[in-house]
Amino acid sequence: xxxxxxxxxxxxxxxxxxxxxxxxxxxxxxxxxxxxxxxxxxxxxxxxxxxxxxxxxxxxxxxxxxxxxxxxxxxxxxxxxxxxxxxxxxxxxxxxxxxxxxxxxxxxxxxxxxxxxxxxxxxxxxxxxxxxxxxxxxxxxxxxxxxxxxxxxxxxxxxxxx
Amino acid sequence: xxxxxxxxxxxxxxxxxxxxxxxxxxxxxxxxxxxxxxxxxxxxxxxxxxxxxxxxxxxxxxxxxxxxxxxxxxxxxxxxxxxxxxxxxxxxxxxxxxxxxxxxxxxxxxxxxxxxxxxxxxxxxxxxxxxxxxxxxxxxxxxxxxxxxxxxxxxxxxxxxxxxxxxxxxxxxxxxxxxxxxxxxxxxxxxxxxxxxxxxxxxxxxxxxxxxxxxxxxxxxxxxxxxxxxxxxxxxxxxxxxxxxxxxxxxxxxxxxxxxxxxxxxxxxxxxxxxxxxxxxxxxxxxxxxxxxxxxxxxxxxxxxxxxxxxxxxxxxxxxxxxxxxxxxxxxxxxxxxxxxxxxxxxxxxxxxxxxxxxxxxxxxxxxxxxxxxxxxxxxxxxxxxxxxxxxxxxxxxxxxxxxxxxxxxxxxxxxxxxxxxxxxxxxxxxxxxxxxxxxxxxxxxxxxxxxxxxxxxxxxxxxxxxxxxxxxxxxxxxxxxxxxxxxxxxxxxxxxxxxxxxxxxxxxxxxxxxxxxxxxxxxxxxxxxxxxxxxxxxxxxxxxxxxxxxxxxxxxxxxxxxxxxxxxxxxxxxxxxxxxxxxxxxxxxxxxxxxxxxxxxxxxxxxxxxxxxxxxxxxxxxxxxxxxxxxxxxxxx
Numbered sequence: 001x002x003x004x005x006x007x008x009x010x011x012x013x014x015x016x017x018x019x020x021x022x023x024x025x026x027x028x029x030x031x032x033x034x035x036x037x038x039x040x041x042x043x044x045x046x047x048x049x050x051x052x053x054x055x056x057x058x059x060x061x062x063x064x065x066x067x068x069x070x071x072x073x074x075x076x077x078x079x080x081x082x083x084x085x086x087x088x089x090x091x092x093x094x095x096x097x098x099x100x101x102x103x104x105x106x107x108x109x110x111x112x113x114x115x116x117x118x119x120x121x122x123x124x125x126x127x128x129x130x131x132x133x134x135x136x137x138x139x140x141x142x143x144x145x146x147x148x149x150x151x152x153x154x155x156x157x158x159x160x161x162x
Numbered sequence: 163x164x165x166x167x168x169x170x171x172x173x174x175x176x177x178x179x180x181x182x183x184x185x186x187x188x189x190x191x192x193x194x195x196x197x198x199x200x201x202x203x204x205x206x207x208x209x210x211x212x213x214x215x216x217x218x219x220x221x222x223x224x225x226x227x228x229x230x231x232x233x234x235x236x237x238x239x240x241x242x243x244x245x246x247x248x249x250x251x252x253x254x255x256x257x258x259x260x261x262x263x264x265x266x267x268x269x270x271x272x273x274x275x276x277x278x279x280x281x282x283x284x285x286x287x288x289x290x291x292x293x294x295x296x297x298x299x300x301x302x303x304x305x306x307x308x309x310x311x312x313x314x315x316x317x318x319x320x321x322x323x324x325x326x327x328x329x330x331x332x333x334x335x336x337x338x339x340x341x342x343x344x345x346x347x348x349x350x351x352x353x354x355x356x357x358x359x360x361x362x363x364x365x366x367x368x369x370x371x372x373x374x375x376x377x378x379x380x381x382x383x384x385x386x387x388x389x390x391x392x393x394x395x396x397x398x399x400x401x402x403x404x405x406x407x408x409x410x411x412x413x414x415x416x417x418x419x420x421x422x423x424x425x426x427x428x429x430x431x432x433x434x435x436x437x438x439x440x441x442x443x444x445x446x447x448x449x450x451x452x453x454x455x456x457x458x459x460x461x462x463x464x465x466x467x468x469x470x471x472x473x474x475x476x477x478x479x480x481x482x483x484x485x486x487x488x489x490x491x492x493x494x495x496x497x498x499x500x501x502x503x504x505x506x507x508x509x510x511x512x513x514x515x516x517x518x519x520x521x522x523x524x525x526x527x528x529x530x531x532x533x534x535x536x537x538x539x540x541x542x543x544x545x546x547x548x549x550x551x552x553x554x555x556x557x558x559x560x561x562x563x564x565x566x567x568x569x570x571x572x573x574x575x576x577x578x579x580x581x582x583x584x585x586x587x588x589x590x591x592x593x594x595x596x597x598x599x600x601x602x603x604x605x606x607x608x609x610x611x612x613x614x615x616x617x618x619x620x621x622x623x624x625x626x627x628x629x630x631x632x633x634x635x636x637x638x639x640x641x642x643x644x645x646x647x648x649x650x651x652x653x654x655x656x657x658x659x660x661x662x663x664x665x666x667x668x669x670x671x672x673x674x675x676x677x678x679x680x681x682x683x684x685x686x687x688x689x690x691x692x693x694x695x696x697x698x699x700x701x702x703x704x705x706x707x708x709x710x711x712x713x714x715x716x717x718x719x720x721x722x723x724x725x726x727x728x729x730x731x732x733x734x735x736x737x738x739x740x741x742x743x744x745x746x747x748x749x750x751x752x753x754x755x756x757x758x759x760x761x762x763x764x765x766x767x768x769x770x771x772x773x774x775x776x777x778x779x780x781x782x783x784x785x786x787x788x789x790x791x792x793x794x795x796x797x798x799x800x
Contacts, residue, residue: 037202070496097181101189
């Protein structure tokens, strides 16, 4: 059984980054990663785990997506709403795009949101995701395809209306 | 760790394009807060087995309690699922050894109750102290229009982002008559979160948003000139907005059910007719997240968040806005409230996720409903007759209680669940005997008395809004995200989907086709009510003050044989009446079309074809007869 602190040192940063990318909010990320590590620690004391990197990212992703879905709508672009009269700048537009994507991911069916987040925010390959989730690689590809399609359609639609 | 960098994976990366690629790239390149990362990871790395989890974390007593619950829950989980002993360290074994961590498992306060045969067991009835019943008065605040109940669902325009010309994209809102207020407006389809920007009157054809100095056409484009004025649509009179005054007054949070008053998040009360502004005293202060009116318009409800998600509810007398009572210890992350039909009582989720019943006039707690939800309540509903209270949490957890006694009568966590997790919407049938629930994937109907599931239907995108026809035989559902069906019949994001169901069988009786979506936009925008479906001819009937006109059209369409045509009728504000018709591309469909045109003409409504799109859908407008006058509503703004 590997040392717990070694696991945290080796795989914690990527789990943190995954949650951060999903949430984009430091305090939320802190909460989520704390919870995730606690959960992983329970596993560590009870079981042998082959792929700590995958497991940590997976738990962090679940936790982060759950937190994302719990968010009040107002949280999603509080920065913009703070001063609705301010002229747009590049950073604000970029921030808004990010928040729109987060809101859209929160609205995906859970499996699709998980797979998409693990793939692009957790930087895992389809095969790794399949292994970590315990589903066939084909199911990962299908979920990813659906998620991409929905997210692309949503963001494109919004772009066209701008 | 094994690396899998197959060609297919690399190819997957390349398939992100356009704004999605830019968003993912931007998010991934944003620097993570390293100080937070260091702190969290350093604390966790120091955990030793056996660890006192509470002290390992630094977030105070709540965290300790959560940690203890988590430990207990893990124990329960281990017992319940009878985990195999730790397997060898193979990739496959990892999967089998570690059951998918469902987040709520770790917040469980009660072990799941399952009978050996898997059936939902009979729950012990909890008999609380008898409480006065929720009355079901014959409220004068529920006008009948075309035999319909007050509006529940409406669409309104929402300003887009703050650059250039914007489409005023539509957003959903619940009316106060549903007890759910106006704030829950869809994220999708709006380039700025529309929730604070859009408010819809429940019982009047009034929509409010922010916009520039020039009037805005509903669903149209508007030029952002840097100002943020309140815009009011009285859409039964015009689909052009009326900017209120020349000063910025803040973000509209709610419109009174009668459409006469706008309440802003900044604590201003604005007359929609005159634009007169009144600063509500005492001021709202910070932290007001949602504003709701009771169905009778006598109560203004503020959901306030202070500090670290400390929620409370303030009730104000309306229209004086004098503080009436404050209800503390309300859940601070998610808001669930439902008023009774008379507005005298409300049920509310407290911070422990119990439902409590309150006297809205005195602030006296009437009842605490035992057995809390294990996670936050996402939807709450009181039946029209005041007999039932339904509440839904994530993971398809539904409680149906006797509102009079508080007894938990049924736990409706049907198998399969409503979607994989959330229940978005609950709606009782008009007679209060059945409950419909919409989740991410599915639509359910239960019998309240027996708790039996009557049917389940696949809904695709979530059914966020459910409406029964007055006779309870039909249902209309609307997605909360902007979904549409593509050419392959797949649901995808983009435009709202409206579906119609036989409430007795769960069969879909008509669906808006993809090519109808533009029509649908106008149809929905033109109504404050998604209204009824005539079961014999599939007519989507809207509510409008132009009732006579609608009657004519509806009467004409009603002469048609069933099954050949599905039609939507709307009145725009020009004024003219529109009939949105969908015909089958068959000889029978063409004949039906002819009959419709003849029937409408016979109803003194001359028809002209406005545009044709696709092969099946046509939009017809009929000019309003010269002698037809829309009678202004007595209490409506000019």
